Amino acid sequence: MVMVKARAVDGPDKSFREAEIQRRDLDSTDVLIEIKFAGICHSDIHTARGEWGEIQYPLVPGHEIAGIVTDIGSGVTKYKVGDRVGVGCMVDSCGECENCQKGEEQYCLKGNVPTYAGVDKYGEPTQGGYSTHIVVTEGFVVRIPDSIELDAAAPLLCAGITTYSPLNHWNAGPGKKVAVVGLGGLGHMGVKIAHAMGAEVTVLSQTLNKKEDGLAFGAAHYYATQDPKTFEKLAGTFDLIINTVSAQIDINGYLSLLTLDGALVNVGAPPEPMPVHVMSLIGHRRTFAGSMIGGIRETQEMLDFCAEHGIAPSIEVISADDIDDAYERVLASDVKYRFVIDTSTI
Template identity: 85%
Template sequence: MIKAKARAVDGPDQSFRVAEINRRDLDLHDVLIEIKYAGICHSDIHTAHGEWGEVNYPLVPGHEIAGVVTEIGPEVTQYKVGDRVGVGCMVDSCGTCENCLEGEEQYCLKGNVPTYAGVDKYGEPTQGGYSTHIVVTEGFVVKIPDNIELDAAAPLLCAGITTYSPLVRWGAGPGKKVAVVGMGGLGHMAVKIAHAMGAEVTVLSQTLNKKEDGLQFGAAHYYATSEPDTFTQLAGTFDLIINTVSAEIDMNAYLSLLTLNGTLVNVGAPGEPLSLNVMSLISHRRSFAGSMIGGIRETQEMLDFCAKHDITPNIEVISADDIDHAYKRVLASDVKYRFVIDTSTL
């Protein structure tokens, strides 16, 4: 077994503590990665707090991982020692179902293996990127382009692909009007990527506090949803709405902003069920959809797209000692726009 330093949490109301975890010895196609940076995703917080169901504590979260290959298994062909690589929200899948064969491993019919809070094919619980090392089968590792710094690359492995995938799937591009709900870690990436794709981007946020940032990131318009005339003014406007908010909102109000055949895609994952009036869909043949991350092939495509268009997240690098405080700040929307842990501080 390989010993790794980590930060773990022992329960939904517990603080993070210093821990030592075991990483498996390398199998034939495994890659050992020395983690340099790990992003903090809202999903980490939901899981650590037990908001998405039962959790097998102790838990080491983190599925925005950037690092360097330090060892490879004897049959690894895609990577070599010294390669700059990333790991996202999953570390394995069945590899044989229809969805996996289509490169959509995130929708594996047998269930993909999440980077943390899952169980791997060896029957062991998976632990994430708030650690110094991780062992992953090579098919679930991606190459980080040379012109993207590792600290900035980390959030792309979740926030980047979570927004890139639906923008591609629903055709964001020239001539399309795209609205982004929320200007947090996911939202600011959605704005940057949609703008680079050529879409006309509008931010819908509770206030105008981040308007200057939104316009700098590529938004053409920025509206406060707390203003009573916003929904009237923008009714029937957008071809695509990406909702990044992980909280309950008035879905009917946002659906009213879609044009004929428009689609609202939820990428935020609130802990409570959402409700809507089906007439909000029927009236203009609108669609309400959801989207996860992308598959491994699409994740690499996203990284290459971001490298080509010089897109990186806005980050705040923190020490591992500051994880609990960072969680509180995320919940208070007090981050611009993604916390990234320097794992040398573990």
């Protein structure tokens, strides 16, 4: 076992503190990664504060990890020491079920192993990227293209793939009208990626406060959802709506914006149930769906796509001492658009 520095939280109402955690010795297919940057995701906040269920504390969150390979197991073939790599929201799966065999490990029928707040195959709790090092089996490590800076790469491992996957699955591209609900950490990546795919992109945000940013990211249109006329004007418009908001919204109102056979896909994960009226769906054969992250193959595809199209998240790099403040700023929508921890400050 190796002891490494981390930032941990001891309860839903506790502040982050300095900690030391154990990382396992390398198995033959394991990779040791020196973490350089770790993004802060809204999921980190939900989990750290116990909003998604019971949590075993102390907890080290973080599933947007970018770093450098510093050691490899004897059987590793994909990576070598010095490689630039990333780790996202999962670090293992059964590898045998139908979904894993399809390259959809995120939907493992036995349950994938999350990067933190999970239990690994050794029966040990998983701890995430708010730390200096992590050990991950090579099959759940992805290569970061040289053209993407490591600090910008970190949020791609969650925010990037969480929006890329549904846009890819529902065939966003030329001739498609795509709306992104919310222009936050997820939403701004959705706009950039959908635009690069060739879709006509609209941002649906509560206000017009971020309109200039949204248009700069690639949106062709930007509407305030606080204005009731928005829903009248845009009724029946979109082929695909990606909802990135992790809070209650009027889903039925947004469903009315879909065209025939349109789909509204939820990637934000509010803790409360969201009521849907069936009549909002059946009138125009609309779909209300959900999407998680992508599998490892699709995550690598996303990184290569972002490198090819010059896509990177808009980030604010912070010290580990500022995690608590960053959490409050995320909840207040006071970030443009993703916090990234410089792990050398841990």
